[in-house]
Amino acid sequence: xxxxxxxxxxxxxxxxxxxxxxxxxxxxxxxxxxxxxxxxxxxxxxxxxxxxxxxxxxxxxxxxxxxxxxxxxxxxxxxxxxxxxxxxxxxxxxxxxxxxxxxxxxxxxxxxxxxxxxxxxxxxxxxxxxxxxxxxxxxxxxxxxxxxxxxxxxxxxxxxxxxxxxxxxxxxxxxxxxxxxxxxxxxxxxxxxxxxxxxxxxxxxxxxxxxxxxxxxxxxxxxxxxxxxxxxxxxxxxxxxxxxxxxxxxxxxxxxxxxxxxxxxxxxxxxxxxxxxxxxxxxxxxxxx
Ligand code: AMP
Numbered sequence: 294x295x296x297x298x299x300x301x302x303x304x305x306x307x308x309x310x311x312x313x314x315x316x317x318x319x320x321x322x323x324x325x326x327x328x329x330x331x332x333x334x335x336x337x338x339x340x341x342x343x344x345x346x347x348x349x350x351x352x353x354x355x356x357x358x359x360x361x362x363x364x365x366x367x368x369x370x371x372x373x374x375x376x377x378x379x380x381x382x383x384x385x386x387x388x389x390x391x392x393x394x395x396x397x398x399x400x401x402x403x404x405x406x407x408x409x410x411x412x413x414x415x416x417x418x419x420x421x422x423x424x425x426x427x428x429x430x431x432x433x434x435x436x437x438x439x440x441x442x443x444x445x446x447x448x449x450x451x452x453x454x455x456x457x458x459x460x461x462x463x464x465x466x467x468x469x470x471x472x473x474x475x476x477x478x479x480x481x482x483x484x485x486x487x488x489x490x491x492x493x494x495x496x497x498x499x500x501x502x503x504x505x506x507x508x509x510x511x512x513x514x515x516x517x518x519x520x521x522x523x524x525x526x527x528x529x530x531x532x533x534x535x536x537x538x539x540x541x542x543x544x545x546x547x548x549x550x551x552x553x554x555x556x557x558x559x560x561x562x563x564x565x566x567x568x569x570x571x572x573x574x575x576x577x578x579x580x581x582x
Contacts, residue, residue, distance in 0.1 A: 294376045296383045300433045303384050307343070307434065315342035319436035319463075321427065324348040325365035325481035326374050329471035333440045334378045336468050341438055346375055347384040347430055349391065353398055354422025360566070365484045384434065391429050398425050404454055410542055411557060412447050412568065415532045420451045427452055431461055439463050444470040444478050446555060446570040450542060470569070472498070478569045490562045496527025497558050500534065501571040504556040508536075508573055513546050524560050532559040532566070539572055548575055 297303035307317060318341030320333045330346075337344045348371060355361035375383055392398060402424040407413055413420055431439070439456075441449055449467050456463055471479045476498030477491075486494055500520040507516055517534045524531050537544050539555040548554070557570040 294372070294380055294383055296372070296385055298385050298387065298390065300386065300390055303345075303382065304433060306382070307345075310343050316437045317341055317343045317345060317434065318438045318440060319430070319434050320344070320346045320380075320440045321430050322346060322348055323350045323364065323481065324371050325367050325484060326371045327471075327479040327481065327483075329442060329444060329479035331374055331378045332471045333442060333468050334375065334380050336466065337438070337440045338379055340440075340466065341436075343381050344379070345382040345384060345434055345436065346380050347386070347434075349384075349386055349426065349430075351391075351422060351426040352388065352396060353392075353425050354419050356416045356419050357566075359564070363485060363564075365481050367484075384430075391426060400425055402428075402455060402458060404451060407447065407451055407454060407542065410447075410544065411533060411535060411537075412559065415559060420448070423448060423451060424455050427455060428459055431456075431459065431463060435461075436463055438466055440466050440468055442470060443467050443572070444480070444569070446557060447542060476502070478567075480567060482565050482567060485565045486562060490528070490565070493527040493529065494562050494567060496524050496529045497560055497567055497569045499523050499527070500558055501556050501569060504534075504536065505571055505573050508554075508575070520556075520558070524558070529560040529562055529567075532561070534558050551575055 318337030320337050322330050334344060334346055350364050352361055402421055404420055408420050441452055453465055475495045477495050500523040503523055504516055504520050513536050520534050521531060535544050535557050537555055538551050539553040553572055553574045555570050555572050559568045
């Protein structure tokens with residue numbers, strides 16, 4: 294695996310690959326890699342000739358400085374995992390490489406409704422930070438395909454919007470959420486959980502399953518209340534439990550004409566904020582029909 298730290302160097306290398314007619318698949322990450330990240334790398338490998346991953350803990354997307362400071366770093370292990378997965382190229386830029394004019398960055402993206410709900414509402418500025426880093430990475434790598442995880446559902450919609458705004462040709466491939474055996478969505482932040490917290494963190498998955506299993510029988514307000522009780526029983530403190538249109542993230546209290554919806558949860562386990570979601574197909578007639 295080639296490792297590049299400078300944008301000029303990786304661009305030069307990728308130019309030689311493009312000249313040979315090879316396609317590129319890109320997996321951006323913040324490191325502290327787990328099997329969820331590796332599943333994206335493997336999907337990229339299956340779909341493109343040259344697989345590129347990046348590791349960069351992007352300061353501009355952290356609304357909480359403590360979360361940024363405590364974000365896990367396991368670079369040696371990450372490199373080992375990427376090599377084992379057959380990743381061809383790792384881009385490992387420093388802050389000065391991506392933000393040569395320093396921080397903070399004054400750059401606004403018109404994300405509309407998406408920046409007003411869910412993580413947009415609870416983590417002010419977060420998605421602008423995501424857009425700032427992803428736009429720079431896309432500009433440097435110019436991948437044919439970008440592989441991102443459904444785990445960060447709203448981020449997927451934001452990145453789709455960004456690609457439209459930037460008018461780039463990159464195709465976006467959303468990959469399924471990789472879970473631990475007990476259902477907990479894999480996340481770099483899980484490394485920060487104490488053993489008992491780690492066990493209780495499954496409350497998020499249990500809440501989502503509860504919503505999914507009862508979506509056709511219960512009123513959704515009641516469903517969200519019951520899901521909240523599951524979280525609380527597991528010592529989780531929710532930011533939100535919502536059911537939304539899977540395409541637009543419009544928040545719903547009852548089905549309208551959606552073919553599928555998504556249940557989304559963000560909750561704190563101690564100081565660690567975890568998110569997860571579940572897409573739920575709706576194959577019943579809306580109330581009143
Ligand atoms: P992160 O390093 O957390 O910024 O994540 C990098 C990419 O990996 C993003 O596209 C995430 O959505 C994706 N990802 C994170 N966790 C998982 C998971 N458990 N399963 C699949 N993809 C994931």
